[in-house]
Amino acid sequence: MTNKELADLIYPNISSDVSIYEKKYPERNLPEGAVVSRFAPSPTGYVHMGSLLTAFISSFVPKTTNGVFFLRIEDTDGKRSIDDGVAGIIKDLTDFNINIDEGALDEHKSIGAYGPYIQSQRKEIYQSYAKKLIEDGFAYPCFCTEEEIDLIREKQEHKKTRIGYYGAWAKCRDLSNEERAERIKRGDKFIIRLKSPGVFEKKVILNDLVRGKIEMPENDIDIVLIKSDGLPLYHFAHVIDDYLMRTTHVLRGEEWISSYPIHNQLFNILRFKEPRYGHLGLLMKIDELGSRRKLSKRKDPEARVSYYHEKGIPIEAVKIYLLTLANSNFESWYESNQDKPLTDFKFDFKKVSESGSLFDLEKLLNISKNYISKLSAKDVYKNLKQYTKKYDKEFHDLIEKNENYTIDILNIEREQKKPRKDYSSYGDIKNHIWYMYDDLFNPSLIDYDFQNIKNKKEITLILNTYIEKYYSIDDKEIWFDNIKKLCDELGYASNMKEYKDNPENYKGNITDITTVIRVALTTKSMTPDLYEIMKLLGKRRVTERFKLVNVE
RNA sequence: GGCUCAUUGGUGAAAUGGUUUAACACAUAGCCCUCUCAAGGCUACAUUCAUGGGUUCAAAUCCCAUAUGAGUCACCA
Numbered sequence: 001m002t003n004k005e006l007a008d009l010i011y012p013n014i015s016s017d018v019s020i021y022e023k024k025y026p027e028r029n030l031p032e033g034a035v036v037s038r039f040a041p042s043p044t045g046y047v048h049m050g051s052l053l054t055a056f057i058s059s060f061v062p063k064t065t066n067g068v069f070f071l072r073i074e075d076t077d078g079k080r081s082i083d084d085g086v087a088g089i090i091k092d093l094t095d096f097n098i099n100i101d102e103g104a105l106d107e108h109k110s111i112g113a114y115g116p117y118i119q120s121q122r123k124e125i126y127q128s129y130a131k132k133l134i135e136d137g138f139a140y141p142c143f144c145t146e147e148e149i150d151l152i153r154e155k156q157e158h159k160k161t162r163i164g165y166y167g168a169w170a171k172c173r174d175l176s177n178e179e180r181a182e183r184i185k186r187g188d189k190f191i192i193r194l195k196s197p198g199v200f201e202k203k204v205i206l207n208d209l210v211r212g213k214i215e216m217p218e219n220d221i222d223i224v225l226i227k228s229d230g231l232p233l234y235h236f237a238h239v240i241d242d243y244l245m246r247t248t249h250v251l252r253g254e255e256w257i258s259s260y261p262i263h264n265q266l267f268n269i270l271r272f273k274e275p276r277y278g279h280l281g282l283l284m285k286i287d288e289l290g291s292r293r294k295l296s297k298r299k300d301p302e303a304r305v306s307y308y309h310e311k312g313i314p315i316e317a318v319k320i321y322l323l324t325l326a327n328s329n330f331e332s333w334y335e336s337n338q339d340k341p342l343t344d345f346k347f348d349f350k351k352v353s354e355s356g357s358l359f360d361l362e363k364l365l366n367i368s369k370n371y372i373s374k375l376s377a378k379d380v381y382k383n384l385k386q387y388t389k390k391y392d393k394e395f396h397d398l399i400e401k402n403e404n405y406t407i408d409i410l411n412i413e414r415e416q417k418k419p420r421k422d423y424s425s426y427g428d429i430k431n432h433i434w435y436m437y438d439d440l441f442n443p444s445l446i447d448y449d450f451q452n453i454k455n456k457k458e459i460t461l462i463l464n465t466y467i468e469k470y471y472s473i474d475d476k477e478i479w480f481d482n483i484k485k486l487c488d489e490l491g492y493a494s495n496m497k498e499y500k501d502n503p504e505n506y507k508g509n510i511t512d513i514t515t516v517i518r519v520a521l522t523t524k525s526m527t528p529d530l531y532e533i534m535k536l537l538g539k540r541r542v543t544e545r546f547k548l549v550n551v552e
Numbered sequence: 553g554g555c556u557c558a559u560u561g562g563u564g565a566a567a568u569g570g571u572u573u574a575a576c577a578c579a580u581a582g583c584c585c586u587c588u589c590a591a592g593g594c595u596a597c598a599u600u601c602a603u604g605g606g607u608u609c610a611a612a613u614c615c616c617a618u619a620u621g622a623g624u625c626a627c628c629a
Contacts, residue, residue: 040629041629042628042629044628044629074629076628077628077629079628080628080629142627146626146627149626149627157553160553160554161553161554162553162554162555162625163554163625164625191627200555211557211558214556214557215556216555216556217554217555217556221625224626224627226627227627228627231627233626233627233628233629234628237629238629253623254556254557254558254622254623255622255623255624255629256623256624256629257556257557257623257624258556258557258623258624258625259624259625260556261555279557281557281558281622282622282623284621284622294622294623324564324565324577328564328565328566329566331564331565331577332566332576332577335576335577353564353565357563357564357565360563360564360578362563362579363563363564363577363578363579365578366577366578366579367578373591413590416591417592418591418592419591420589420591421590421591422590451588480587483587496586496587509587510587511586511587511588512587513587514587514588515588517587518587518588518589519588524588525588525589526589526590527588527589528588528589528590529587529588529589530587530588531587
């Protein structure tokens, strides 16, 4: 019995003429140096930050080279796929402004001429190539059960030899076609395995975009090509898809390095042009015991893309952070090109970190702080409104009701060469400005702490004297002069240098006085510029809040 | 266990055989400025690049061994 006859028996309704696919998906007509890259996740739930990083880089490079970035859904494992998985991925991507040129839009729709972009819809293509491989003697049906495979592994472990289905261990490899046909006709379950021509002692070299040359043994394992459900395994699907979709650059996590020999072998056997590979370091985190480990979706909230939305960390800041992790020369580039779009940055694979980066939330927050500080108050307001609409409805309604007032608050010490950097995220803003709103200002719940001045009578005296004789908010200098006069009248030093020289001459100094006023107005001893706050509060509210203190 | 990769300060890292007594950024500490805070300015923070050998006039940079960490060895991706 010939291979062809066997192949026809296995796939009677599939054509092994793969040239139709070659014609259907021709080489792309793109300018010299254009990169075609892709993001190929499984729909297993929300996107991991590490995946987002590779997705981001994958989308970034085509943009700077006039190439194509596409999305392919790898759902060949029915057990892992979840409902709405595709929608979740697309949402995470669009939330991070990662736009695809081609690919799946949802379970049924897609854009681009190289589809379908969902692997479960490409079954026939894979089977067609599998059939061809059987005809050419590079693949065969394997009837081993799970138990038999386990047994082989046990024996190998016992003998301390390499584990896997290869060489003499591959029981079904040397079955005769007659025997194969007989078992198929008998209805035995089977899968399609590669008849690997590899020799373990020989080496293959991966010329990695980020790591340079890596030498590995050839693959000699008869890996599974097609599972018993008729769908391909990752390796087979990857090779066929990225060839047919004319991918030029495959960017993926470093966990894939060790399967490169398989991919290389498959590309050779199928006579496909191999794409370039870039293996990115994994995102790490220090765990409770002080050792490094992979950032885990299950254990670490910050591994989830949704975490940043909940916190209100600007997408742009996360992108900037991701780029600083991804490319070591990005940070200095950004430093001097803040006004330019991120896509102007020339991404360099050689500048990609080879070891896994520690994910540093602190640094991200700092980047976020800087980023927010450079926005206009109006933009901050807009983003804050959008954020609170979803995560803090009460505050959302409040700032919407007081739009201009809120913008004024957000503008405090903003329009200057070195703006304040108070807010590390939109979720953080309320903590900084809640006291500006009467609705949130509930001093009955709070203990005032006036710091140095503890005497209630003295506090009342300061506040009363101030409001009666020295209150003024027309001009910052006059305002400050008045505070100084208040100090002089009550026996506090209005000049700090003088106070430092002769502290015994005074009851205290100007900072004690401003602290009393500040705490009375805000309950906090640390706030932005007091003058600005009073100006926005206005005399009515200042008086009211002073009275609240007096009541005590 | 086999194979593979990695290892520079608290963190991200630069440097790829010689202007390095290791850049820059975050964090930390101190000082200055100052109505508080934040910001900003200044200063401090690895005599040393996991350890041990070797090559070289010269090594964080090349080689070997050891240690540690990571990844991978599925009809998962």
